[in-house]
Amino acid sequence: MDNITHSLAGALVGQMGLKRRSRFAMAACLLGANAPDIDVFAPLVLPVQGISFHRGPVHGIFAWPILAAGIVAILWLVDRLKPRGEGALPFRAGPLFVVALLAVLTHPFLDWLTTYAIALFAPADWHWYSGDAIFIVDWVYWLLMIAGVLWSARRWDKAQPNPGRPAQAAGLVMLLYIAFNLAESSWAERTTIDLLRQRGIQPTLVVASPPPLAFWRRSLAWRSADSWGGGDLDFSSGLTIAPDLQPLRLDDPRLAAAESHDPHVRAFLVWSRMPIVVVIGGKAYLTDQRFYSALRSLAIPAPVRKLFSRNTFLIPLDTPAGQE
Numbered sequence: 001m002d003n004i005t006h007s008l009a010g011a012l013v014g015q016m017g018l019k020r021r022s023r024f025a026m027a028a029c030l031l032g033a034n035a036p037d038i039d040v041f042a043p044l045v046l047p048v049q050g051i052s053f054h055r056g057p058v059h060g061i062f063a064w065p066i067l068a069a070g071i072v073a074i075l076w077l078v079d080r081l082k083p084r085g086e087g088a089l090p091f092r093a094g095p096l097f098v099v100a101l102l103a104v105l106t107h108p109f110l111d112w113l114t115t116y117a118i119a120l121f122a123p124a125d126w127h128w129y130s131g132d133a134i135f136i137v138d139w140v141y142w143l144l145m146i147a148g149v150l151w152s153a154r155r156w157d158k159a160q161p162n163p164g165r166p167a168q169a170a171g172l173v174m175l176l177y178i179a180f181n182l183a184e185s186s187w188a189e190r191t192t193i194d195l196l197r198q199r200g201i202q203p204t205l206v207v208a209s210p211p212p213l214a215f216w217r218r219s220l221a222w223r224s225a226d227s228w229g230g231g232d233l234d235f236s237s238g239l240t241i242a243p244d245l246q247p248l249r250l251d252d253p254r255l256a257a258a259e260s261h262d263p264h265v266r267a268f269l270v271w272s273r274m275p276i277v278v279v280i281g282g283k284a285y286l287t288d289q290r291f292y293s294a295l296r297s298l299a300i301p302a303p304v305r306k307l308f309s310r311n312t313f314l315i316p317l318d319t320p321a322g323q324e
Contacts, residue, residue, distance in 0.1 A: 001110045002137045006033045008145035009106045015152035015167035018099045022092040023084065024075040025099045031074075032103025035067040036111075049267030056122040059108050068101035110134075113178060115209045115290050117273060128273055132189070133181035135210045140177055144170045181215060184208075188218045188233045195241055196222060205274060207290050208233065221274060221289045223248065228276055228289050249277035254284045254317040268315060277317065284317040 010033025011026075019026035039058035043050045057063060072093055079091040111118050117130035134141070148170025155163035188208040196203045201224050208218040220231035220241070228248055231241040249255075255277055258265045265286060269275055274289035291313050 001114060001134075001141075003034055003037060005110060005138065005141050005145075006037070006107055008142065008149065009033050009110060010103050011149045012145045012167050012171055013103060013106060015149050015156070015164060016171065017164040017168075018102065020089065021099050022096040023079060023089040024091070025089070025096060028071050028075060028096055028100040029103045031071045032068060032100040033106050035071060035104055036063065036107045049264055051264070052126075052267035052270040055111060055116065055118040056126070057119070059111060059118045060120050060122045062121075062124070064104050064108075065101060067104050068097055071100040071104075072097050113182075115207055126270055128271065130207075130273075131182055132185045132208050133178060133210065135212050135215065137212065138215065139213065140215060141174065144174050144177070181210065184216070184233075185210070185218060188220060188239060191239055192220050192222055192231060192241065195239070196224075199241075201227075207274065209290060223274055223276075223289060228274070246276070246278075248275075249279075249284075250275065252277045252284055252317070255286060258286070258315075258317045265315060265317075268313075278314075280314075286315040286317055287313045 007030060010029040010031075013033075014026045014029035018029055022028075036059045037054075039054050039056065040050065042048050042053050042058070046053075058067075075096065076091065076093060084090075108118055108120070112120075112129055113131040113134040114136050115130050115132050116136060117128035119126050120129050121127065148167040151166035151170075152164055155166065185208040189206040192206045192208070193203050196206075203222045203224055206220065206222040208220055211217055211219060216235060218233035220233065220239075222229055222231070222241075226248055227245045229242055229245050231239065233239045255265075259269065268286060268288075272288045276287060276289045276292065278285050278287055278292065
């Protein structure tokens with residue numbers, strides 16, 4: 001998810017009541033909700049590729065308590081350096097660690113719900129997991145969380161009874177919204193598998209991608225051992241599978257050559273759940289089917305399709321002259 005959503009999630013759990021557990025508990029909520037994304041800076045200081053490292057080890061289960069402990073350590077230092085004001089809560093390291101850990105957990109949960117996926121057990125295991133339920137920027141999330149945060153903040157400021165109730169209600173509605181989208185994507189993927197099998201195709205993976213804005217629609221990407229295709233789900237027209245099939249082209253010698261000398265290609269293949277090679281204008285490109293096909297779906301608004309049509313995770317595989 002985007003970091004506005006993560007920040008709102010941290011603010012929401014804080015306004016539910018966690019912010020009263022210790023001094024700087026609200027800061028811990030905001031820091032924890034965004035902490036795993038510190039991995040975007042890793043390529044600046046470590047010999048890693050961003051495409052595979054992001055949403056990898058720092059988003060995985062082994063990092064969660066470490067991130068929470070780091071946040072508590074930083075806030076402990078701030079507590080030592082900044083005198084406590086009159087009426088301020090005392091600094092409680094234990095409760096603050098629990099608050100920070102809960103905030104950290106919101107991040108991989110929200111990221112897992114997208115199609116981008118996370119490697120939950122990296123670096124021990126680089127299998128990528130995704131719920132395929134929510135687009136990476138979701139307007140329903142924003143509305144629910146902004147309403148819950150502002151309403152509860154107002155009640156806290158006025159010392160009204162049950163001030164965390166609006167944030168709690170917003171969180172509950174969010175969970176119901178998530179459950180609906182998870183169920184829809186799961187149904188779409190199962191139904192696609194059944195339809196393909198009726199056509200004599202044995203799919204190895206099906207991903208139902210929610211588009212921006214129209215969260216109730218799905219762009220479908222499926223693949224078998226040697227081919228791939230797509231489809232769409234809309235409540236007005238039902239689930240349709242496109243009749244055309246495309247070869248995966250993973251045996252293209254240009255891919256093997258690029259993989260042998262290009263670390264970015266190798267990293268892309270670590271991250272990609274649905275790698276394919278496409279030929280555009282006579283040139284070969286490595287891409288991921290989830291985004292190559294989904295962002296060309298009619299479920300995506302035309303301006304968004306046009307924006308991504310030129311660079312949808314396309315990695316050129318043709319060796320420029322003089323570099324062979």
